[in-house]
Amino acid sequence: MGELPADPAAGGPRPVRTWVYGLLVAFVAGSLFPFCWAVLVGDQAAVSAVPLAPGGHFLANARRVFDTVPFWRALGNSALVAGTVTVSTVLFASLAGFAFARVRFPGRDRLFAFVVATMAVPTQLGVIPLYLAMAELGWAGGPQAVIVPNLVTALGVFWMRQYTVAAVPAELVDAARVDGCSLPRVYWHVCLPAVRPALASLGMFTFMASWNDFLWPLVVLDADHPTVQLALERLQSGHYVDYPLVLAGATLATVPVLVVFAVLGRRSVDGVALG
Amino acid sequence: MAAAGRRRREDHQVRFTPYLFIAPFFLLFVVTGLFPLLYTGYVSLFSWGLVDDAPSFVGLANYAELLGDERLGSAAVNTLSIFLLATGPQLVAAVVLAALLDAAPRGATGWRVAVLAPTAMSAVAVGVVFANLFGPRYGLVNEVLGALGLGAVDWQANRFGSHLVVAAMVNWRWTGYNALVVLAAMRAIPPSVHEAAIVDGAGRLRRFWHVTLPMLRPTLLFVVVTSTIGGLQVFTEPKLLDPQPGSANGGASGQFQTVALYLYQSAFETQRLGYASAVAWVLLVAVGALAWANYRLTRRLAGPDR
Numbered sequence: 154m155g156e157l158p159a160d161p162a163a164g165g166p167r168p169v170r171t172w173v174y175g176l177l178v179a180f181v182a183g184s185l186f187p188f189c190w191a192v193l194v195g196d197q198a199a200v201s202a203v204p205l206a207p208g209g210h211f212l213a214n215a216r217r218v219f220d221t222v223p224f225w226r227a228l229g230n231s232a233l234v235a236g237t238v239t240v241s242t243v244l245f246a247s248l249a250g251f252a253f254a255r256v257r258f259p260g261r262d263r264l265f266a267f268v269v270a271t272m273a274v275p276t277q278l279g280v281i282p283l284y285l286a287m288a289e290l291g292w293a294g295g296p297q298a299v300i301v302p303n304l305v306t307a308l309g310v311f312w313m314r315q316y317t318v319a320a321v322p323a324e325l326v327d328a329a330r331v332d333g334c335s336l337p338r339v340y341w342h343v344c345l346p347a348v349r350p351a352l353a354s355l356g357m358f359t360f361m362a363s364w365n366d367f368l369w370p371l372v373v374l375d376a377d378h379p380t381v382q383l384a385l386e387r388l389q390s391g392h393y394v395d396y397p398l399v400l401a402g403a404t405l406a407t408v409p410v411l412v413v414f415a416v417l418g419r420r421s422v423d424g425v426a427l428g
Numbered sequence: 429m430a431a432a433g434r435r436r437r438e439d440h441q442v443r444f445t446p447y448l449f450i451a452p453f454f455l456l457f458v459v460t461g462l463f464p465l466l467y468t469g470y471v472s473l474f475s476w477g478l479v480d481d482a483p484s485f486v487g488l489a490n491y492a493e494l495l496g497d498e499r500l501g502s503a504a505v506n507t508l509s510i511f512l513l514a515t516g517p518q519l520v521a522a523v524v525l526a527a528l529l530d531a532a533p534r535g536a537t538g539w540r541v542a543v544l545a546p547t548a549m550s551a552v553a554v555g556v557v558f559a560n561l562f563g564p565r566y567g568l569v570n571e572v573l574g575a576l577g578l579g580a581v582d583w584q585a586n587r588f589g590s591h592l593v594v595a596a597m598v599n600w601r602w603t604g605y606n607a608l609v610v611l612a613a614m615r616a617i618p619p620s621v622h623e624a625a626i627v628d629g630a631g632r633l634r635r636f637w638h639v640t641l642p643m644l645r646p647t648l649l650f651v652v653v654t655s656t657i658g659g660l661q662v663f664t665e666p667k668l669l670d671p672q673p674g675s676a677n678g679g680a681s682g683q684f685q686t687v688a689l690y691l692y693q694s695a696f697e698t699q700r701l702g703y704a705s706a707v708a709w710v711l712l713v714a715v716g717a718l719a720w721a722n723y724r725l726t727r728r729l730a731g732p733d734r
Contacts, residue, residue, distance in 0.1 A: 173531045180525055181542040184604055187557045188549070190568070194560060203571045245452040252449035264450065271457055275657055275715050278691075278708045279464030281471060281701050286464070302460035305453045336445040365550035367664045368688075372696060382552040386668065389556050394671050396560050403553040414541075414548045 188407070195401030214401035218388065221398065224405070226377075227384035232409075234296050234370075234380060235363040238303045242359045243352050245305035250313025251344045255326045256336065265314065271307045280372055287373055294375035303363060309355055316351035317344060357417040364410055381406045465712070472705035478695070483702065490706035500707065502682055503690040506591065510666075510686065511659040513595035518603050519651060523644070525607035527636065530614050540611075543604030554597050555668025559584075562593045584669060590684035597665040606651050613647035614640060649726045653719050660715050663688040687711050 194200065195215075197208035218224050252258070253265045283302065287293040292301070321344050329339045345352075370380045379387065388402045472490055476483035494500050529539055546554075561568050562583040570580040583589045617640065625635045666684045670677060676693035678685025685693075691711065695704035 170531070173528050174534075176524075177528050177532055177539060180528070180604075181539065183600070184543050184546055187554065187561070187600065188545070190561065191553070191557050200566050203566055203568050249450040249453050252446040256446040256449075258443070258446040261446070264454075268453065271461070273653065273657060273719065274461065274465070275661055275712060276461040276465060277661055278712050278715075279461065279468055281695050281705050281708065282464035282467035283460060284695075285471075285701075302456070304456055307453065307457065310450075310453050336449075340449075361548055365552070367550070367552055367667075368692070372692070382550050385550075385552050385556065389559070389668065389671055390675075391671060394559075396563075396566075399556050400560060403556050407549050407553050410548045410550075411545075414545070 191400045191403045191407070194396055195404050197397045200396050208397075210397065211401060211404075214397050215405060217398050218402045218405060222384040222387050222402075223379065224381075224384055224402070227379045227381045228409075230296055230378055231364055231381040234299050235360050237300050238363040239356050239360045241304045242306060242309050243356045246309030246313045246355060247317075247345065247348060247352060248340065249305075249310045250315075250317045250348075251321075251340050253310070253314040254317035255321055255323060255344070268307050268310050268314075272311060277368060280369065283369075284372055293373055295378055296374075298373040299366070299370050299380070302369070303366075306359070309359065312355055313348065313351060316348050320347045320351070353417055357413060360413055361410055468705045468708050468712075471702055472709050474702040476700070476702040476705075478699035478701060486702065490703045491710075493703065494706055494710065499682060499685075500687070500690060503678070503685045503687045506587075506666075506678070506682075506684055507660060507662065507686045507688075509588075509591045510594050510598075510662055510684075511656070513591055514598040514662075515652065515655045515659055517595075518599045518606065518655065519648065521599070521603045522606035522610055522651065523641075523648075525603065526610035526614055527640075529607065529611050540608060543607060545604070546601045547605045549601065551597070551601065551664035552668055554601055555665050558593060558597045558600075558665075559669050559671065562596075584679060585683070587683040590666075590669060590679060593669060594662065594665045594684055598659070598662065602655070606655075609651060610644060610647055613644050617643050645726070649723060652722050652726055656719050656722050657715055660711065660718065661688045662686050663692065667692075 192211070193204055193207065196211040197204050198210045198213075249268075253261060253268075284293065287298045292298040325343055326339055329343050330336075334342070364380075365382060366380075367382045367386070370383055371386070374380065374383060385399075385402050385406045389399045471483075473485060473487060474483040475486045475489075525543060529536070529543070532539060549557075562570075564570070564580070564582050564584065567583070569583070574580060581589050583593050621639055621643070622635060625639050630638065663686065666678050666686050666689055667676060669684060670679055676685070676689045676697060678689050687707065688711070691704050691707045694700050694707060
């Protein structure tokens with residue numbers, strides 16, 4: 154890592170610091186290795202041994218992914234589902250977060266305690282009745298069955314409430330109210346501009362979670378409406394697994410999220426710190 | 429008169445607007461979260477097929493059946509084994525990684541983005557990549573073991589081996605995220621606490637053990653409880669480890685079938701919704717009980733309240 158500047162605040166002699174960086178590099182290498190491995194295997198013509206060098210077949214394999222499963226449709230479906238879920242979660246969570254943080258109303262603290270408690274409820278275990286309900290409504294099979302149950306989350310409400318408490322001064326809200334500003338206007342003109350960083354990180358995590366979701370889409374979507382994850386799983390299922398094909402698919406499925414992640418990465422890091 | 433009327437209308441609005449703001453979450457949670465969960469208990473009292481118009485009431489027969497279900501017992505053992513292999517090492521690694529990130533001021537954001545990157549990969553993608561890495565043929569892990577002069581392991585066929593692979597997938601994906609959660613809590617410890625310990629002559633390690641760790645207690649508790657709730661419902665990773673088409677078997681002899689996989693198989697492959705609902709209820713109770721036990725245990729281990 155080269156010469157490290159002495160940092161009296163962090164303290165410690167230099168050998169300890171080099172050791173710290175060495176371990177960090179090892180952790181980061183471990184974090185990034187599976188990504189590199191997916192690209193490396195996805196670049197081979199066929200696997201007959203552990204690949205050690207690029208094979209130059211990534212584009213050919215990618216083309217085969219689109220030929221083997223309806224990958225374009227899967228991308229479109231995932232974009233529709235994750236996009237809708239993200240926009241609505243950010244909107245509803247910021248509205249509720251604002252109300253819980255900066256509006257006084259009877260029952261507020263109890264209702265918020267309820268929100269916090271529901272974060273621990275494993276709602277995933279309710280898939281069977283939820284599936285029956287979707288079938289009854291005639292929604293099973295299509296993207297609305299994945300979108301509707303995910304329109305807003307308790308974690309999102311909690312997140313936005315915490316950030317709003319920190320970022321929107323109560324005096325500012327009170328002053329706007331005294332000036333005759335209605336609550337929706339205070340939300341839009343005072344609260345939203347101040348909580349923009351939290352909106353970005355909540356949006357990013359929501360998009361990631363929705364894009365990567367598997368169990369519920371597997372249960373409720375039909376073969377004609379796959380998401381990217383379902384298409385990827387279909388690529389892999391077989392008695393003989395064509396790994397260059399499957400890992401090229403895994404790479405293609407991950408790239409859209411990585412792009413969002415790279416763009417909003419810094420904010421998302423701050424977001425974890427908040428949560 | 430007019431002004432008073434407007435006043436009253438505004439009061440009326442103000443009284444209801446905050447409830448309107450929070451209504452979407454509560455409506456959605458009750459309709460798509462709470463109600464299905466409770467209704468699962470109702471369904472579990474019936475013999476209910478997937479395309480059944482006339483489910484028949486069987487009382488507690490489904491629960492009586494699951495008590496003697498060896499497959500479910502095996503799935504429960506697998507789930508616990510994977511859970512322990514994932515949660516313990518992950519917690520230690522996350523705390524170590526957080527301490528490293530805390531000690532390294534250079535390029536802070538870069539390090540943190542890099543350790544968070546695995547969360548961006550889907551469990552499905554992680555599943556296929558790790559199934560390849562731990563593959564019986566041409567798998568990198570076995571090649572490395574071979575190069576070290578150790579024998580190859582059939583990771584999928586070996587029960588404990590398959591649990592290690594599933595735990596590795598979970599750990600790889602979540603350690604960085606949890607490290608950042610712990611790091612945030614570390615940074616929130618007031619510097620004066622450390623300074624006081626330095627004045628008392630405490631070294632780095634002693635300060636970490638006696639000052640940092642106790643102060644991290646609420647955060648560690650949070651991490652343990654969330655990984656318990658997630659860990660007992662592990663589904664995607666073991667599903668992807670077994671590439672047999674359309675199967676939730678969790679290996680040829682169910683050696684890595686988790687309870688969540690068994691639940692899915694009972695409901696949507698064997699099409700016994702009533703029985704699967706009974707399994708879901710038992711799992712729900714287990715998640716609640718374990719999360720509670722975790723909460724108590726971590727509190728006790730971390731010392732008395734101050």
